[in-house]
Amino acid sequence: MGLETPDDAAVFRLSEDLALVQTLDFFTPIVDDPFTFGQIAAANALSDIYAMGGRPITALNILCWPCELGSEAAVEILRGGAEKVREAGAAVVGGHTVEDKEPKFGMAVTGLVRPGEELTAAGARPGDLLVLTKPLGTGILATALKGDFLTAAEVEEAVEGMRLLNAGAARAARKVGARACTDVTGFGLLGHLLNMLGEEGLGCLVEASSVPFYPRTLEMAAMGMVPAGAHNNRLFYGGDVKAEGVDELLLCALFDPQTSGGLLLAVPPQEEEEALEVLKRENPAGAWVIGSFRERGDAKVVVLP
Ligand code: CO
Ligand code: CO
Ligand code: CO
Numbered sequence: 391m392g393l394e395t396p397d398d399a400a401v402f403r404l405s406e407d408l409a410l411v412q413t414l415d416f417f418t419p420i421v422d423d424p425f426t427f428g429q430i431a432a433a434n435a436l437s438d439i440y441a442m443g444g445r446p447i448t449a450l451n452i453l454c455w456p457c458e459l460g461s462e463a464a465v466e467i468l469r470g471g472a473e474k475v476r477e478a479g480a481a482v483v484g485g486h487t488v489e490d491k492e493p494k495f496g497m498a499v500t501g502l503v504r505p506g507e508e509l510t511a512a513g514a515r516p517g518d519l520l521v522l523t524k525p526l527g528t529g530i531l532a533t534a535l536k537g538d539f540l541t542a543a544e545v546e547e548a549v550e551g552m553r554l555l556n557a558g559a560a561r562a563a564r565k566v567g568a569r570a571c572t573d574v575t576g577f578g579l580l581g582h583l584l585n586m587l588g589e590e591g592l593g594c595l596v597e598a599s600s601v602p603f604y605p606r607t608l609e610m611a612a613m614g615m616v617p618a619g620a621h622n623n624r625l626f627y628g629g630d631v632k633a634e635g636v637d638e639l640l641l642c643a644l645f646d647p648q649t650s651g652g653l654l655l656a657v658p659p660q661e662e663e664e665a666l667e668v669l670k671r672e673n674p675a676g677a678w679v680i681g682s683f684r685e686r687g688d689a690k691v692v693v694l695p
Contacts, residue, residue, distance in 0.1 A: 395511070397442065398442050398573060399438045399444065401442065411503050412501075413439060415434055416435070420532040421542065424467045425467070429471065429474050431495045436478050440555070441573040443564065445503070447480050447501055448481055449471075449497045449499045450482070451487075451497055452495065453467070453495050454490035454492070456490060468495075478557060480499070480501075509568060511571070512588055514592060518569055519658075519661075519679050520681040521666075522677070523677050524551045524554070525675070525676075526601065526603050527603045527646060528651065530616060530620070544606060553650070556653055558673040558674070559669065559672065566661045572654050573651055573653050574653075576619065577627070578648065581626070584627050587691070591686045592686060594683050595684055596694070598694060602676070602678050612639055616643075617646070621642075621645075624645045631693060633693035637695070
């Protein structure tokens with residue numbers, strides 16, 4: 391699996407029963423504390439392995455660093471990243487650093503999966519439940535944090551969410567027979583959902599009132615703390631989304647680019663109760679049914695107020 395499908399990671403078959411899963415992700419700091427930023431960046435990079443149903447085995451650091459910031463914060467970032475990789479049961483085996491005007495950190499992660507057991511973004515069927523495993527709002531909250539409209543303490547819940555590994559959610563997804571899986575990152579909830587639908591006539595209904603947000607998200611959106619990425623996502627994907635009667639700010643928030651977001655799953659409808667129970671047990675962030683897949687109507691995605 392490579393460039394032709396919009397999946398979370400590349401899968402390269404090594405033998406009959408073993409395939410490599412490979413992914414890379416890095417970005418500029420979204421919180422002030424370097425150790426926490428390292429944790430979040432690592433959880434975010436590892437997530438694409440989990441979203442493919444893989445097990446991470448090794449990670450390589452990618453660090454861009456302005457020398458005038460000194461080495462102490464850089465070391466803390468690397469320490470935070472390494473801690474998360476250890477928690478994932480994988481090992482940091484190297485990396486590379488370059489000098490840059492702006493700090494950036496992330497990882498290239500390698501995982502393993504049995505061929506045929508990959509969880510891909512495609513595969514949902516009409517009637518399947520759309521399940522989300524972390525609240526939304528990290529792009530909006532990070533923008534408010536940068537603008538000093540919120541303190542670090544006020545975004546603590548979102549920070550907890552961002553550094554939470556998607557390992558438990560992926561384990562639960564497999565247990566409940568999820569038919570499709572991706573993680574919510576830069577394209578926002580609706581962008582990644584559209585990637586799950588493909589061109590074949592599958593559609594999805596989203597109940598906006600069922601979508602969970604981190605505290606203060608909609609309030610900050612109302613104050614204009616919406617990152618450019620949310621507007622860009624809406625421009626790019628909005629044509630495939632019908633959202634009559636949905637509040638403008640809420641719709642913006644559904645396009646908010648996420649850092650280390652949750653998994654988005656297609657779960658067979660008969661599994662609803664068991665799925666939510668297993669997901670809530672395995673994933674401390676929780677689990678929410680936010681809509682359902684169906685035959686495509688007049689728009690690929692219909693959002694109800
Ligand atoms: Co992804
Ligand atoms: Co990615
Ligand atoms: Co080198």
